[in-house]
Amino acid sequence: MERITYQDIPNGMFENLRTIEDSIINSTLDRKLIEMIRLRTAQMNGCAYCVDMHYKELKHFEETELRLSSLCVWEETPYFSEKERLVLLFTDTLTKLKSSPISQELFDNLTSYFSKEEICYLTLTISQSNTWNRLMKTFEFTPGNYKVSK
Numbered sequence: 001m002e003r004i005t006y007q008d009i010p011n012g013m014f015e016n017l018r019t020i021e022d023s024i025i026n027s028t029l030d031r032k033l034i035e036m037i038r039l040r041t042a043q044m045n046g047c048a049y050c051v052d053m054h055y056k057e058l059k060h061f062e063e064t065e066l067r068l069s070s071l072c073v074w075e076e077t078p079y080f081s082e083k084e085r086l087v088l089l090f091t092d093t094l095t096k097l098k099s100s101p102i103s104q105e106l107f108d109n110l111t112s113y114f115s116k117e118e119i120c121y122l123t124l125t126i127s128q129s130n131t132w133n134r135l136m137k138t139f140e141f142t143p144g145n146y147k148v149s150k
Contacts, residue, residue, distance in 0.1 A: 004139040020128055027121040032061045034125055036071065036084065037091050041129035043072050044095045048143040049136040050129070060148045083113045087122065094126045 006014075024034060035057045042050035058068060070077045074088050086109050093102060110119050 002140050002142060009139075017128070017131070020124065024121055024125050024128065028115075028118055029121050029125065032058065032063065033084065033087060035061060036063075037087060037122070037125050038129045038132075039068075040071055040074070040088055040091045041095050041126060042133055044092065045130065045133040045137065047133040047136050049141045049146070050133050052143040053146040056146055056148050060150075086110060086113065090122060091126050094123065095130055 025031065035054050039051065039054035039058060042054055055068060067079050070079055071088075074080055074085065080088065086106075090102075090106060090110060093106065107119075110122070114122065
């Protein structure tokens with residue numbers, strides 16, 4: 001049972017968040033990588049609604065079952081490229097923030113694969129995903145009902 005229904009959400013709240021979503025989707029980042037970030041963030045935050053959503057989105061983008069089932073243990077598997085592993089490390093680091101800054105080494109490694117603009121969008125994707133996770137954990141939208149738009 002939802003604590004807060006879609007009808008209870010203040011006017012403009014989701015629309016403003018969707019504007020940010022549009023800027024992420026329209027960036028030069030690969031859509032499958034964006035969804036991988038979102039699924040990983042949802043796993044880390046224990047957001048069942050978002051796990052369901054981003055799992056389905058990745059299936060739509062033809063992600064393999066092996067990689068989907070192994071994302072929660074990505075560090076222990078050989079199924080992800082160096083670029084993906086770096087993004088997953090960045091995702092884990094930003095999702096579990098510490099009081100210290102993001103390491104220079106991690107940032108420098110990101111610049112091997114991404115422009116500064118793309119690093120901005122990676123950061124925004126991770127931050128936005130954490131925002132959605134926190135909203136869904138509070139609102140308790142029912143997982144399992146999400147349908148991928150074709």
